[in-house]
Amino acid sequence: EAQVTQNPRYLITVTGKKLTVTCSQNMNHEYMSWYRQDPGLGLRQIYYSMNVEVTDKGDVPEGYKVSRKEKRNFPLILESPSPNQTSLYFCASSLEGQGRDEAFFGQGTRLTVV
Amino acid sequence: LAKTTQPISMDSYEGQEVNITCSHNNIATNDYITWYQQFPSQGPRFIIQGYKTKVTNEVASLFIPADRKSSTLSLPRVSLSDTAVYYCLVVYSSASKIIFGSGTRLSIRP
Numbered sequence: 001e002a003q004v005t006q007n008p009r010y011l012i013t014v015t016g017k018k019l020t021v022t023c024s025q026n027m028n029h030e031y032m033s034w035y036r037q038d039p040g041l042g043l044r045q046i047y048y049s050m051n052v053e054v055t056d057k058g059d060v061p062e063g064y065k066v067s068r069k070e071k072r073n074f075p076l077i078l079e080s081p082s083p084n085q086t087s088l089y090f091c092a093s094s095l096e097g098q099g100r101d102e103a104f105f106g107q108g109t110r111l112t113v114v
Numbered sequence: 115l116a117k118t119t120q121p122i123s124m125d126s127y128e129g130q131e132v133n134i135t136c137s138h139n140n141i142a143t144n145d146y147i148t149w150y151q152q153f154p155s156q157g158p159r160f161i162i163q164g165y166k167t168k169v170t171n172e173v174a175s176l177f178i179p180a181d182r183k184s185s186t187l188s189l190p191r192v193s194l195s196d197t198a199v200y201y202c203l204v205v206y207s208s209a210s211k212i213i214f215g216s217g218t219r220l221s222i223r224p
Contacts, residue, residue, distance in 0.1 A: 004157070035214075042201060042216040043158070059211065090157050099146050099205035099212040105157030 002027045006091050006106035013081055013113055021076045021109050023091030029104075031097025032074035033058070034066065036087040037108075043090065049074055050097055081113040116206040120215035127223050132189045134218050136202030139183060145205040147178060147185045152199045152217070161200075162187065197222045 004025045013019055025032065033048035035058075045058030049068040063085055065077040074093075078085060088110050092103040119137040126132045136147070146165045150158035162169060162176045164185075169176045175188040189196060199217045206213060 040216060042214040044214070045212060059213070092157070099148060099203055102148075102160040102163065103150075103158075105159070107157055108155070 002104065004091055004093050004104050004106040006089075006109050008109060009107060010110050011112070013111070015082055015113055016080050019078050019081060019111075021078075021089060021091075021111070023074045023076065023106060024072050025074075025091075025093040025104070026072065027093060027104065028071065029093035029095055030071070031095065032068065032091065032093045033097070033103075034064070034074070034076045035090045035092065036060065036085075037090060038087050046076070046089075048097065081111075083113050085111065086113050087111060116204075116209050116211055116213055118202060118204045118213045118215040120200075120202060120218045122216070123219040123221070125221045125223065126192055128193055129191050132192050132196075132220060132222075134187045134189075134200055134202075134220065135184055136187070136204070136215050137184045138202075138204040138206075138213075141182055141204060142207050143182075145182075145207050147176065147205075148203040149174070149176065149187045150201045150203060152201065158201060192220075192222050194222050194224065196220065 007022045034046040035043040037043045044060045047066040049055045091106040094101050094103040148163040149161040152158045162174045164176045177186045199219050201217045202215045
């Protein structure tokens with residue numbers, strides 16, 4: 001089954017404790033991206049990657065890092081999480097990327113930073 | 115400044131046609147507009163995409179007027195299962211950005 005898998009689904013952590021949210025896709029897509037979703041703000045793009053070893057900042061990259069060492073994986077790293085990063089996070093993948101084709105989204109990761 | 119605007123909420127009844135409009139500015143001739151549907155505790159799911167005039171698939175139609183300052187998602191004969199949040203996603207190639215609207219919460223009543 002074609003899918004985007006995020007882990008974990010839920011995470012509660014403390015301020016400053018580094019964490020990684022994993023994302024994996026099995027569709028051989030070139031493009032992957034991360035979004036955060038907050039009430040009233042919709043989805044905002046954090047980072048995206050057009051291909052292996054190529055990453056670019058989205059609208060809200062501050063406080064986040066990503067890496068793309070393999071085509072199928074695109075982890076999101078929070079080196080020093082803060083409470084304002086409490087949010088619902090989605091990973092997505094597509095063939096072409098940046099709105100040019102259908103994106104497939106993961107189930108989401110709900111992060112709480114206390 | 116790239117901005118994508120949608121109504122916050124809409125209500126309708128089963129069997130009716132629902133039209134949700136998204137306003138956007140400064141998009142280029144070939145910039146795509148895409149609509150997604152999201153249910154609680156799930157990721158957004160693709161509905162339809164286009165960049166000019168009209169596109170239709172088995173679940174929806176997308177209308178884009180010539181001035182391209184807005185687009186309308188049309189859902190024919192909605193059912194209770196269409197209750198969800200609908201997002202438009204607009205490409206702003208001149209700014210190298212893609213921007214989601216803040217979402218329209220659609221409630222369908224029997």
